[in-house]
Amino acid sequence: MNLSRRSTAAAAIAGAAAFALLASGCSSTETPEAGGDITLTVATFNDFGYTDEMFAQYEAENPGVTIVHNRAATSNDARDNFFTKLGAGSGLADVEAVEVDWFAEMMQYSDKLADLTSDEVADRWVDWKSAAATDADGRLVAYGTDIGPEAVCYRSDLFAAAGLPTDRDEVAALLEGDWDTYFEVGQQYVDASGAAWFDSAGATYQGMINQVEFAYEEADGKVIATENPEVEQIFTDVLTASSTLSANLGQWSDDWFAGLSNGAFATMLCPGWMLGVISGNAPDVTGWDVANVFPGGGGNWGGSYLTVPAQGENIEAATKLAAWLTAPEQQLTAFAAAGTFPSQVEAYESEELRSATNEYFNNAPVGEILIERSQAIGVAPFKSVKYFPINDALQKALTRVDVDATQSIEESWDQFVADVAALG
Amino acid sequence: MSKSTPGTSAPPTKERSVRRVAFSQTLSRWDVKISPYLYISPFFILFAITGMFPLAYTAWVSVHEWNLIGGQGDFVGFDNFAFVLSQPPFWIALRNTFSIFLISAVPQVAFALLIAAVLDRNLRAKTFWRMGVLLPYVVAPVAVTLIFSNMFGDQYGLINNLLGDLGLDPVGWHSDVVASHIAIATMVNFRWTGYTALILLAAMQAIPRDYYEASMIDGAGIVRQFFSITIPQLRPTLIFVIVTSTIGGLQIFDEPRLYDQYGQGGASSQWMTITIYLYNLGWGQLNFGRAAAVAWLLFLIIILVSLINVAITRSIAKAS
Numbered sequence A: 001m002n003l004s005r006r007s008t009a010a011a012a013i014a015g016a017a018a019f020a021l022l023a024s025g026c027s028s029t030e031t032p033e034a035g036g037d038i039t040l041t042v043a044t045f046n047d048f049g050y051t052d053e054m055f056a057q058y059e060a061e062n063p064g065v066t067i068v069h070n071r072a073a074t075s076n077d078a079r080d081n082f083f084t085k086l087g088a089g090s091g092l093a094d095v096e097a098v099e100v101d102w103f104a105e106m107m108q109y110s111d112k113l114a115d116l117t118s119d120e121v122a123d124r125w126v127d128w129k130s131a132a133a134t135d136a137d138g139r140l141v142a143y144g145t146d147i148g149p150e151a152v153c154y155r156s157d158l159f160a161a162a163g164l165p166t167d168r169d170e171v172a173a174l175l176e177g178d179w180d181t182y183f184e185v186g187q188q189y190v191d192a193s194g195a196a197w198f199d200s201a202g203a204t205y206q207g208m209i210n211q212v213e214f215a216y217e218e219a220d221g222k223v224i225a226t227e228n229p230e231v232e233q234i235f236t237d238v239l240t241a242s243s244t245l246s247a248n249l250g251q252w253s254d255d256w257f258a259g260l261s262n263g264a265f266a267t268m269l270c271p272g273w274m275l276g277v278i279s280g281n282a283p284d285v286t287g288w289d290v291a292n293v294f295p296g297g298g299g300n301w302g303g304s305y306l307t308v309p310a311q312g313e314n315i316e317a318a319t320k321l322a323a324w325l326t327a328p329e330q331q332l333t334a335f336a337a338a339g340t341f342p343s344q345v346e347a348y349e350s351e352e353l354r355s356a357t358n359e360y361f362n363n364a365p366v367g368e369i370l371i372e373r374s375q376a377i378g379v380a381p382f383k384s385v386k387y388f389p390i391n392d393a394l395q396k397a398l399t400r401v402d403v404d405a406t407q408s409i410e411e412s413w414d415q416f417v418a419d420v421a422a423l424g
Numbered sequence B: 001m002s003k004s005t006p007g008t009s010a011p012p013t014k015e016r017s018v019r020r021v022a023f024s025q026t027l028s029r030w031d032v033k034i035s036p037y038l039y040i041s042p043f044f045i046l047f048a049i050t051g052m053f054p055l056a057y058t059a060w061v062s063v064h065e066w067n068l069i070g071g072q073g074d075f076v077g078f079d080n081f082a083f084v085l086s087q088p089p090f091w092i093a094l095r096n097t098f099s100i101f102l103i104s105a106v107p108q109v110a111f112a113l114l115i116a117a118v119l120d121r122n123l124r125a126k127t128f129w130r131m132g133v134l135l136p137y138v139v140a141p142v143a144v145t146l147i148f149s150n151m152f153g154d155q156y157g158l159i160n161n162l163l164g165d166l167g168l169d170p171v172g173w174h175s176d177v178v179a180s181h182i183a184i185a186t187m188v189n190f191r192w193t194g195y196t197a198l199i200l201l202a203a204m205q206a207i208p209r210d211y212y213e214a215s216m217i218d219g220a221g222i223v224r225q226f227f228s229i230t231i232p233q234l235r236p237t238l239i240f241v242i243v244t245s246t247i248g249g250l251q252i253f254d255e256p257r258l259y260d261q262y263g264q265g266g267a268s269s270q271w272m273t274i275t276i277y278l279y280n281l282g283w284g285q286l287n288f289g290r291a292a293a294v295a296w297l298l299f300l301i302i303i304l305v306s307l308i309n310v311a312i313t314r315s316i317a318k319a320s
Helices: A005-029 A052-061 A075-088 A100-107 A127-132 A156-161 A168-175 A179-193 A201-209 A229-245 A254-262 A272-281 A315-325 A328-338 A345-349 A366-375 A387-402 A409-423 B014-062 B079-086 B088-120 B126-138 B141-151 B158-165 B177-205 B209-217 B222-233 B235-250 B274-284 B288-319
Strands: A038-045 A065-072 A095-099 A142-155 A196-198 A265-271 A288-291 A300-307 B064-067 B071-075
Touching: A038 A075, A038 A315, A052 A065, A052 A315, A052 A328, A065 A075, A065 A315, A075 A095, A075 A100, A075 B274, A095 A100, A095 A315, A100 A300, A100 A387, A127 A142, A142 A156, A142 A168, A142 A272, A142 A315, A142 A328, A142 A366, A156 A168, A156 A179, A168 A179, A168 A288, A179 A196, A179 A229, A179 A265, A196 A229, A201 A229, A201 A265, A201 A387, A229 A387, A229 A409, A254 A272, A265 A272, A265 A300, A272 A288, A272 A328, A272 A366, A288 A366, A300 A315, A328 A345, A387 A409, B014 B064, B014 B288, B064 B288, B079 B288, B088 B126, B088 B177, B088 B222, B088 B235, B088 B274, B088 B288, B126 B177, B141 B158, B141 B177, B177 B222, B177 B235, B209 B222, B222 B235, B235 B288, B274 B288
Parallel strands: A038 A065, A038 A095, A196 A265
Antiparallel strands: A095 A300, A142 A265, A142 A288, A142 A300, B064 B071
16 A cells, blocks of 8 residues: 655655656757657556556657656655645646545546546446546546455465465465454464564454445445444454554554564465565565465455546646556556556456466466455445545554554544544 | 937026936935845845745635635634644644654754864864764755664664663654654754754854963863853854754654654654644645644744743843
8 A cells, every 4th residue: 555654755855856857858848849749747656567668668659758757655645745736736747646545535526637538448447446437427537557456475484383384275275264264373373483473453454444345434425434333343353363463563664674574474464566565575585475365255455546637738648648558468567567466357368467476476376366366356345535534543543552552442442533533 | 209318418407407416316315215125125025925925825724614625615713723722633743842842952952062162172184073073964854764763663673672682671662752752853963963063163163262271271171161161152152053943843844754654643643743733634634724723823833932032032141
C-alpha cells in the first residue's frame, strides 16, 4: 500500500527536481513550435513495474512524444499531492496514478478528470475493477492497472527449524481454513521457535478487513465503522492474537524492513505487489517462499488506476498513453518487473502469466498461484469517501497496542471511536 | 504642443520662471519626504503580497467551511476555532511543540556557547574548525532526519543496540512521548548547534580584548573570565539567538514529519506538533477551514511568545 516515508523524501526531492526541469523545459521549447513535440508526465508511486524500456518503446513508436516518469514512494504522498493540485486546478501530471483506497474520495470530483470511455478498452478489465471507475454519469474516468490478490509468504528455513512443513503445497494445506487456523498454526510455530509468526497486527488486520463488504460505510455512505460489530470483533481478534504472534513491527517502518531479512517473523500476508517489496528489501535471504492459500478464502489488497486529469494540456495524447500502459501486454511486462498482478481479463489467458515463476521465491509458480488467488476473491469491499481516513485512524489504534504497547485493546478502541467522531 | 521646454524656446515671462522654480522646489521637497519610503517600499510591497495577503486570506478561509478540492462552503463564524480548541489533539500538539522546543533550545544554546568559547581561543587551523562546526548545517534536514530516525529505531536501531550492549533496557524512541521528543530535539540540535555557535563566536570576537587582559592581571582564570566577561557581553546576541530559535522551534515540521513512516506524529500523537496537526487536518482530512483556524491560532501563539520575549529583552536591557 505504501512504502516507508524515509525513501519518500529522496523520491520527493527527485520528483521536485524533475518537475522543475520539466517546467523550465516546457516554457522554453513548447511555445515556439506549435503542434510539435510534446512532453507527457506520468506520476506513479511505489513500484508500478513501469520500466524505462517501456517508456523508450512508446517514445520510439510515437515520434514527438517525450515521457517523464515521477515516482512518489508511498500512496499517502501521492494522495496528498493529487488532491492538493486537483483543488488548485493545475500542476498535476498528464497521467496520474491513484490507489484504490482513496479512489472513492477522488470519484466525488470525477468531473475534474477526463472521460476515458472508448470502445477499444470497453471489456479490458475484470468487471468490478472498471465498474468502480465509472461515475454516476456513466463516464469511465480511470483505467485499471493491477489488483492485489493475496497469498501467504513464509520463510521455509524458519518453518523447517520449527518442525513445520516447508513444501509450498504442504504449507497451503496446513494453513487452509479460517483466520483461527492461521493463528493456531502460528501458536505452534511460536511455541517451537520462540520467534514471531507474523510481522504486525496492522498488516494482518488489513487482510481480514478486506474480506468484509461493508466495513466502515454503508452503501449510502453512512459511516458505521464504530458501531459495526464485525470491525470491533476483527480488531479485538487480531490484537489478541498479536499479543503472542506478532513481531510488533509497524508496517513500512525501518524496523519492519530490517525484519524482512533478519527472520523476526515467519509469515506475512502477500498481495502480488508485495513479492517485489520482499525480494527488493531482503535480497540476501534465501528462505522466502509463497504458498497458494489465504486465511478465510481470498482477498484483495490494493491495486491502482491511471487517470487523466482534465486540467492537462495534452489530454488526447495522455489518454492514448494511459490506454497503452494499461493494455494487457504492458501490464504483463510490469508484472514481470514488480509483481503487479494484472486486472486485465485477457492477461489471465496468456501463457506468459500462467508460466511465470519467481526465482527469489524458490522458483514458485507465482503466475499460477496469483491467478488462483484472484479467482478466490469473494468480496469487493465497499470503499466510500471516508474509507481512507477511517482506516488510517484504525491502523493507528492497532499501532498503539501492537507496536507502541502504550494502550490496552479497550482504551485504543475507545480512542478510535473518538477519532472517527472528530472526522465529522 | 511644442516639444521644446519653456526655458529655451521663448523668452520666459516672470511668472513662468517663478512657477518653474517653485515646481522643482516642490519636487525636491517630495524627494526628501517621500523617497526614503520609496526606497524601503519593496520590502513592504513584497511583505504585503507574501505575508499580509496569505494572512488575511487564511483568516477568511478559517471562518468558512472549506474543502481542499470543493473549495469555499458556508460561512460558519468561529465554529472552526471552537472545534479545534475543543479537540484534545490540539492541546497535545501544543504540549509537544513546547516540549520539543525546550528540549532542543536549552541544550543547544548551552553547547553552542561552549563550542564558541573553545573556538574563540587561539587554535591551530582556526578556519578548519570553524567551518567544521557549520558542516551539519549544510546537510539537508531531510537527510539528517532519515539518518537519525534509522538510528533511533525501536527494535534494530543503532542506539538501542548500543544500550543493549551496555546492559540497559531499550528505549521506546517511537512509542514513548519524552523519548520521541528527545530524539527529535537531537536532530534539531545536530543541525543548528554549529550555526548558533558561529553567531555567538562572531559576537565573542567583538568583545574588547582589554577586558580579558585586565582580568588576567587581576588573576581571573578561564572559567571566571567566561562567566564574568564573555556571557554578560553576549547578552544582545543571546537574545537574538533565543528569539529566532523560538520562532523556528514553534514551527518545527520536517523532523517530526519524517520521524516515522506515516508522518502524522505517531499513533498516539506522541510527537505531533501544531504544524503536523495543521497538515493532517488540511491535507489528510482535506478540511481547509479547520486547518486555517489552527494556522491562525499558531500565529497568535507566536505573537504572544514574541511579546513575552520583547518584555524580557526590555527588562534585561534596563538591568544592564
